Amino acid sequence: MELVIQPDAERAAWLVASLIAKALRQKPHLVLGLATGRTMERVYGYLVRMHREEGLDFSLCRTFNLDEYIGLRPDHPGSYRYYMDQNLFKHINIDPRNTFLPDGMAADLPAACRRYEETMLEFGGIDLQLLGIGADGHIGFNESLSALRSRTRDKALAPSTIAVNSTLFAHPGEMPKRAITMGVGTILDARTIILLVTGKSKADILAKAVEGPITSMVSASALQLHSKCRVVVDESAAAKLQAQDYYRWIYETESDWEEFRHPQPIQKVLPLTTG
Ligand code: F6R
Secondary structure, X not given: OXXXXXXXXXXXXXXXXXXXXXXXXXXXXOEEEEOOOHHHHHHHHHHHHHHHHHOOOOOOOEEEEOEEEOOOOOOOOOOHHHHHHHHOHHHOXXXXXXXXXXXXXXXXXXXXXXXXXXXXXXXXXXXXXXXXXXXXXXXXXXXXXXXXXXXXXXXXXXXXXXXXXXXXXXXXXXXXXXXXXXXXXXHXXXXXXXXXXXXXXXXXXXXXHHHOOOEOOEXXXXXXXXXXXXXXXXXXXXXXXXXXXXXXXXXXXXXXXXXXXXXXXXXXXXXXXXX
């Protein structure tokens, strides 16, 4: 695991978008694992800008989202399909047939989950998985006590997750209480992972996830087992980390980061929404 501290949420999102863009330029058939949520909105904003201004090409890219609510039609404004269409897919040159999300409307959910895993494998598995973290340490919708080897399955959401995410629904009571999510084991199978964490409300859980013990109480702590996981955070989220000096030193001295170290000033893509 390698952790990078950026001055603010804008710069952190820009760095993550730049890492994705670099991977896509190196491998146009990239299989990209995607996340939703507030933190990712800026990342997608930058990717859309890179497509428009620099010709970043998504035509051969395949995407698999981490999760989807159960019982919401794809055109429901609360669904993750809708989120992805609005925030990314409809603004770039991706073939919609190459964009996959779990089927939360399937009559046979276990079969749909198995099919999702099989489709990922047919495309060669995830090359780069993008992740955010929930207040309880979830990645995808792997709430506390999710097995560290779990696969794609349907899952009950934690009351804390429902409280946070239902504010994104026009009628909070409409938010489903269950979702399909890739498992922790599915996520760990990705060849590379980028976890993006911003805002002071995430400082405690970030410290537990990256510097605490590996425990199914904090699903994100399983990322410590992955050999190619990068964690990009802003100053606010980094506030509780013990080894900040070390992380800063790595970023300043390791050659991998050189091309990103002294970027031009960036123009914000969205107003700040995370706290
Ligand atoms: C959603 C997902 C979740 C979010 C997490 C953080 O696809 O994977 O794990 O990344 O709930 O959400 P925000 O960014 O809204 O704080």
